[in-house]
Amino acid sequence: MSESEQVHRQASLLLPWYVNETLAEDERDFVRAHLAECAECRDDLGVLQTMRESVVAGSAAPIVPKPRVAELLSRLNGASDVQESPFVLGRWLIAATIGAISVALAWLVVEVAGNRVEPTVFETATSMSSVTTMDYVVRLDFDDSVGEADRERILAALGARDVTRDLQASGYRAVITAPAMSFAELQQFTERVESMDGVQAMGVLALQLPVDTRSRDSVQ
Amino acid sequence: MDSREELRLIRRIADKDRDALSELFLGYHPRLFKFIYRLSDSYTVADELVNDVMLTIWQKAASFRGDSRVSTWIFGIAYRLTMRRVTKKKLQLADIADNEHLAAPDAADLETQNWVHRGLQSLPPAQKMTVILVFYLGLTYEETAEITECPVNTVKTRMFHARRKLKGLLEASASPRKRLDESAHE
Structure with a gap:
């Protein structure tokens, strides 16, 4: 990406906050200077200003109901304070950790001392950790206006397989293989999919590491 | 209501002062209602969740450390409660009954x-x-x-x-x- 492209991208991403007037002075100057020479960003600025005006004015502004103070106060009687002291939380954490360690030790005693698992085989099974891709079990919801053919086209574009349709919830469940991602990258991936025309929402239901059936066979 | 006054109210709410909660509720109600309404597009949900937000404030006031503005904290609670509701119920459009409460555009x-x-x-x-x-x-x-x-x-x-x-x-x-x-x- 060239320097001018980088400047364009940075300024373009800051435009909404230029419009809502919350940028720091140096950022505001930076965006203003870019706007003077970029027609595309000036065009986008107009769109954002219209968006802001419409959101603030709200063509469907609701008539605010009267606050129900008495109802709120009556609910306080049944509400418990959810904040536990750090000491209590700490005790829970210690208890949970001790519990987890105990279970792990018990498992080791039973499995290893019983010679049911060879340590070398266990090492082989875990040496497959250098994975570069993962299987993401996802749920996809489409806009109602999207036809079957377009849904299949979108699913194919995502490389989705094992597609099943959840008729009750009008969504699709599928497996997508993609590079292993951090949480932030996964969020960005989700947003990219959700920004595709026709896609209403995507949610990741489960992650699955690739399983090497050869090493699994060797354990058996 | 300025930010120092809001902070004082939160401290009083942390001490379980019901009058402080009522005062904060009355001060925030219109803004919170409109905010949740715009997020959820549902009059019923907004009416219901405003009270839930205040209840959460009552429960969590003691944990507010003052790192952010009180308003940011309160709208953050409103955002998360609404997001949870919208995601669960998939509220995408206002139902017809809700539109009866709309002001003339x-x-x-x-x-x-x-x-x-x-x-x-x-x-x-x-x-x-x-x-x-x-x-x-x-x-x-x-x-x-x-x-x-x-x-x-x-x-x-x-x-x-x-x-x-x-x-x-x-x-x-x-x-x-x-x-x-x-x-x-x-």
Whole structure:
């Protein structure tokens, strides 16, 4: 990406906050200077200003109901304070950790001392950790206006397989293989999919590491 | 109500002062209601969740450390409760009964506002809510990131995608009208 492209991208991403007037002075100057020479960003600025005006004015502004103070106060009687002291939380954490360690030790005693698992085989099974891709079990919801053919086209574009349709919830469940991602990258991936025309929402239901059936066979 | 007064109220609420909660409730009710209404597009949900937000404030006031503005903290609670509800119930459109509570729109801006409103409805919930946080509450990108509990870059990207989609919708809605105008002049 060239320097001018980088400047364009940075300024373009800051435009909404230029419009809502919350940028720091140096950022505001930076965006203003870019706007003077970029027609595309000036065009986008107009769109954002219209968006802001419409959101603030709200063509469907609701008539605010009267606050129900008495109802709120009556609910306080049944509400418990959810904040536990750090000491209590700490005790829970210690208890949970001790519990987890105990279970792990018990498992080791039973499995290893019983010679049911060879340590070398266990090492082989875990040496497959250098994975570069993962299987993401996802749920996809489409806009109602999207036809079957377009849904299949979108699913194919995502490389989705094992597609099943959840008729009750009008969504699709599928497996997508993609590079292993951090949480932030996964969020960005989700947003990219959700920004595709026709896609209403995507949610990741489960992650699955690739399983090497050869090493699994060797354990058996 | 200035920010110092708000902070004092939160401290009193932490000490289980019901009068302080009532005062905060009355001060925030209209803004909170409109905010949740815009996020959920449901009058019923907004009416119900405003009280839930205040109940959460009652329960969590003692944990408020003052790292952010009181208003950011309160709208953050409202955002998360609404997000949870919207995601669970998939509230995308206001139901017909809810529209009975709408004020009469300004006819002059109705057309523009309608396409923005329609465009907002077509956005994924996370993008739609980011637009509302930025333009309705006028939050900085750092505050938006704090409320939505995601990185600043994600906030910026969400706004970018929302803008791109709304712009596309505007162009698509303008084209037939333009063609119509052109044919009328012929």
